[in-house]
Amino acid sequence: MAAAAKRRVVIRLVRAFTGMPRWAPVGMGTVVVLVAAYLSFGSMSTVDVRVDGLPAHPITPAAAGSGSVLVAASVPADRLRVLVDGREATTDPRGGALSVRAAGLADGVHELRIVAPRPFPWFGTTTTTRQFTVDGTPPGLQVEDSLHPEAAGQPVTVTGIARGAARVTVAGHTATPGPDGAFSVVVDRPEHEVSVVATDAAGNRVERTLTVHTRHPGMRAVHMTGLAWTSEALREPVLDMARQGKIDAVELDIKDESGEVPYDSAVPMAQQIGAVRGYYHARQVLDQLHGMHLRVVGRLVAFKDPILGGASWRDGHPERVVQTAEGTPWSGGGYGQYAFTNFADPVVRQYNVDIAAEAAALGFDDILYDYVRRPDGPIERMRFPGLTTTPEAGIADFLRQTQVAVRSHHAMLGASVFGISVNRPTQIAQDIPQMSRYVDYVAPMVYPSHWGPGEFNVPDPNRQPYDIVRRSLAEFARAVQGTDVQIIPWLQDFSLGVPYGPAEVAAQIGAARDDGMPSFLLWAPNCRYHDQPLAR
Known part of the structure; x- marks a missing residue:
């Protein structure tokens, strides 16, 4: 003018x-x-315009479309025009201001323009502009797939490259990447998994989960039941083998296939259902065996548990028991009624986890699950109440749940599996690659007497212990190839159809060793072992 x-x-x-x-x-x-x-x-003649929620750093497309940007002015909000990149933006009134939503913006620089009328007596409009950057691309994150502490519970160093990240969070610890994106974080007490999250200035994030694997030191072990340990006639020969250096580990039941808990457990449910037998005092046995420099493995029979199954059914909790299609307790395979508990039920799972955690806290070096599977038989005739995934995934997830509890007490976790699981994972819900994600070792029961004629091109497995063990374990090695999981096989020291003595036991040990597996567990139902093949 x-x-x-x-x-x-x-x-x-x-x-x-x-x-x-x-x-x-x-x-x-x-x-x-x-x-x-x-x-x-x-x-x-001027108009005061204020823009909130539009930071100097980039924002995500979701943030741009969320309505978190507010525009206010010294004139009524309904008289404002708001444009993004020259197009009318979607706005909503909010407390005297306008909430701006600009959905679907591409990555790059954009313009927010606010057009406001001048107050009387001035004519025309004033325009206020703000530039902002949209970034919807998460940072690039490169880390290893697994971590390798020296021993369970020992620190690990997580290193990697997070290009474009403003910060990296590793197991709750935050680090700022260098100019090239490199970062390094020490985790003092890693659990079974370590989460790595890279976040950029806009808030985009990418997450990777690293598996923590601890290499098992190896063992030459024999199995003992809880009752067998109370027998001097059975216990002393095992201790003599240890004194002579023929074995360096003992595997001892902490819950067996009858559902009994043979040690002095304080787990509430075990007490409630009458499973605790107290055949041995865990602390005393652990002190004795550790004093002899022996590794102690707790054998925990997971889902074959007639004590828990029977108590659950009687107490009005049929969902804790594997059922037939008609809703009756599954009894196929000669296991008996209530024998198999439901691996999908949270109470059943927690009961086993509680025993595993208690044993690990007491000082058992390993927790080795047995019967960590569904019953064998036609699955279309079975019901697993609460199962929302495949049985194989359900079993693997149970191991994931257990590993957290066991690792927190610096113990290692293993899973005993059927020999057939290596190439028939759905037959009993034991998928070796899935299970291997959550255990430190797999213990396949490759007993020669349990293979049918022609398995792995072995005509008579029971009479060819070296051949069947060598070939079946080679298949297990291929199943876990590329992981840190070890194979520690169960070998047969009993006669079933064919007499087994020192030569047959030695043949199996030699086959495992020739497959690069020097560790083993021997099984004898009567807990009497041939010690001649065990001489180093």
């Missing part, structure tokens, strides 16, 4: 404010008033 025109406008306004008639002259004093009015109205 020209100066003369502005002067005429101000004179008219002053006359209006002061009541001066049109013919009254304007003197020098009035000029001062006119100038003040001019300046005052000049400042009123």
